[in-house]
Amino acid sequence: MTSPNVVIDKEIDARGSHCPGPMMELIRGIKSVPVGSVVAVLSSDPGSAKDIPIWVQKAGHEFIGAFPEQGFTRFVVRKMR
Amino acid sequence: MTVKQIVVLGGGVGGTLVANLLAGQLTRKQAQITLIDRIGKHVYQPGWLYVPFGGPPPERWERSERSLLRRSVDLIIGDAVRIDPHERYVEMADGTQIPFDYLVIATGARLEPSAVPGYGEGAYHFYSAEAALRLHAALREFSGGRIVIGVADIPYKCPPAPLEFTFLLEDELRKRGLREKTEITYLSPIGRVFTIESVSQFVTPLMEERGIQYELFFNTEQIDPVNRTISSLEGTTIPYDLLVLVPPHRGATIISESGLGDAQGWLPTDRETLQHKQFPYIYGVGDATDLPVSKSGAAAHFEAKVIAHRIAGEIKGKPSEERYQGQVMCFLETGYGQATQLVFDYTHPPHPPKPSAYYHYEKALLNRAYWHLIPTGIV
Numbered sequence: 100m101t102s103p104n105v106v107i108d109k110e111i112d113a114r115g116s117h118c119p120g121p122m123m124e125l126i127r128g129i130k131s132v133p134v135g136s137v138v139a140v141l142s143s144d145p146g147s148a149k150d151i152p153i154w155v156q157k158a159g160h161e162f163i164g165a166f167p168e169q170g171f172t173r174f175v176v177r178k179m180r
Numbered sequence: 181m182t183v184k185q186i187v188v189l190g191g192g193v194g195g196t197l198v199a200n201l202l203a204g205q206l207t208r209k210q211a212q213i214t215l216i217d218r219i220g221k222h223v224y225q226p227g228w229l230y231v232p233f234g235g236p237p238p239e240r241w242e243r244s245e246r247s248l249l250r251r252s253v254d255l256i257i258g259d260a261v262r263i264d265p266h267e268r269y270v271e272m273a274d275g276t277q278i279p280f281d282y283l284v285i286a287t288g289a290r291l292e293p294s295a296v297p298g299y300g301e302g303a304y305h306f307y308s309a310e311a312a313l314r315l316h317a318a319l320r321e322f323s324g325g326r327i328v329i330g331v332a333d334i335p336y337k338c339p340p341a342p343l344e345f346t347f348l349l350e351d352e353l354r355k356r357g358l359r360e361k362t363e364i365t366y367l368s369p370i371g372r373v374f375t376i377e378s379v380s381q382f383v384t385p386l387m388e389e390r391g392i393q394y395e396l397f398f399n400t401e402q403i404d405p406v407n408r409t410i411s412s413l414e415g416t417t418i419p420y421d422l423l424v425l426v427p428p429h430r431g432a433t434i435i436s437e438s439g440l441g442d443a444q445g446w447l448p449t450d451r452e453t454l455q456h457k458q459f460p461y462i463y464g465v466g467d468a469t470d471l472p473v474s475k476s477g478a479a480a481h482f483e484a485k486v487i488a489h490r491i492a493g494e495i496k497g498k499p500s501e502e503r504y505q506g507q508v509m510c511f512l513e514t515g516y517g518q519a520t521q522l523v524f525d526y527t528h529p530p531h532p533p534k535p536s537a538y539y540h541y542e543k544a545l546l547n548r549a550y551w552h553l554i555p556t557g558i559v
């Protein structure tokens with residue numbers, strides 16, 4: 100699957116932002132939306148592939164997936180609590 | 181040739197150095213340089229780290245801004261309230277308009293403790309003179325219990341400072357015979373104890389050696405000052421007797437109110453030319469920017485040189501190709517009279533050497549020699 104099969108409510112472009120930039124941007128994004136919303140963050144930082152899923156699990160949200168694109172990855176998360 | 185008006189907004193490390201370097205590179209016929217600062221006092225903030233442990237009082241780390249500026253730089257003391265980037269002027273609180281051809285924004289970062297519910301009654305910090313003194317008083321009274329140290333949000337200035345505080349604290353408690361009676365926990369918002377991986381790998385074993393516990397992925401949501409607990413967005417709650425939490429940082433209000441910043445008030449700045457992404461005649465230096473580097477005096481110092489060269493070059497008709505490569509150089513106190521050094525840039529992560537007394541003395545030397553070396557541009 101190359102693109103998420105969900106409607107994204109908020110997308111944050113954190114490309115070019117160094118570790119832990121994208122993860123902190125995702126956290127900010129999640130804070131700003133209601134429960135149930137889907138947030139996507141675009142990251143070109145290889146560290147995100149490790150950090151983001153661990154944080155999402157720890158924070159009790161749903162990790163919908165990581166979708167690679169040209170030069171970056173779109174991480175998609177649903178806010179659960 | 182008309183005299184160009186250069187306005188530098190902010191008299192901290194970055195602004196003072198840019199103004200002095202420009203004054204050295206341009207004649208009065210080429211440019212008039214004006215620096216605006218709210219308080220007219222230059223503060224060396226790294227000195228605050230030592231205040232909670234009975235180090236020199238905050239006044240020792242302050243000098244009059246005028247005494248640090250070259251004579252040809254005009255100083256205006258007052259609060260700037262708005263920037264008009266199209267008409268090119270800075271408006272002061274008294275309504276005066278200061279016109280510019282070039283503007284350098286060096287307004288630093290602003291603390292916003294109120295962004296964390298319960299912060300005011302529940303937490304201490306050392307990121308201002310007053311707060312550092314309050315923490316000193318609280319530490320003097322402390323006789324054992326749980327101390328929790330952390331950062332409320334990223335970015336914050338001087339990223340190693342809370343770790344340095346933790347190491348100095350552990351050392352101090354040992355000297356006072358309180359270490360056995362105290363549990364120390366360090367909170368990190370991300371998946372390791374420090375943002376830069378190599379530094380994290382260096383620091384984690386030191387913490388473990390000294391029995392300092394840490395909690396990862398802890399993004400502060402609120403503090404309960406009555407029950408003395410701090411809770412995270414991730415659902416963890418930790419009890420404390422003394423909480424030291426670096427408050428959330430934001431950009432200066434003048435940046436957001438002038439429509440020049442991002443959602444947090446940081447200035448969108450080109451990472452190499454240091455120009456504002458929308459207005460090339462506006463530059464950003466130091467903590468005010470959104471650059472992906474440590475908010476530090478060291479970064480501001482390297483950036484100031486690039487900005488001065490670029491502006492002076494343009495005025496002289498010989499454009500400079502100098503670019504900022506993300507250079508930062510700072511020390512990290514590790515306690516027991518020792519420190520290490522972090523040297524890095526956009527493409528080279530730091531490789532901290534083994535902690536030693538040498539780096540601790542280097543840092544102490546810099547703290548004293550700062551006034552002569554840094555704002556003047558000697559180094």
Ligand SMILES: Cc1cc2nc3c(=O)[nH]c(=O)nc-3n(C[C@H](O)[C@H](O)[C@H](O)COP(=O)(O)OP(=O)(O)OC[C@H]3O[C@@H](n4cnc5c(N)ncnc54)[C@H](O)[C@@H]3O)c2cc1C
Pocket residue numbers: 189190191192193194195216217218219221222223224225226227228229258259260261286287288289306307308337338341432434465466467468475476477478479480509510511
């Ligand atoms: C505890 C602590 C320890 C630190 N240790 C180190 C260290 O070891 N090494 C290191 O490199 N860095 C360290 N730092 C960070 C360093 O102090 C800052 O990064 C540095 O001061 C940034 O410089 P600046 O010029 O961007 O901003 P600042 O030095 O904060 O200066 C900003 C200036 O702008 C003025 N200003 C703001 N808004 C307005 C306005 N609207 N109108 C008029 N004037 C205005 C302010 O009055 C201030 O003078 C430490 C910081 C702290 C708090």
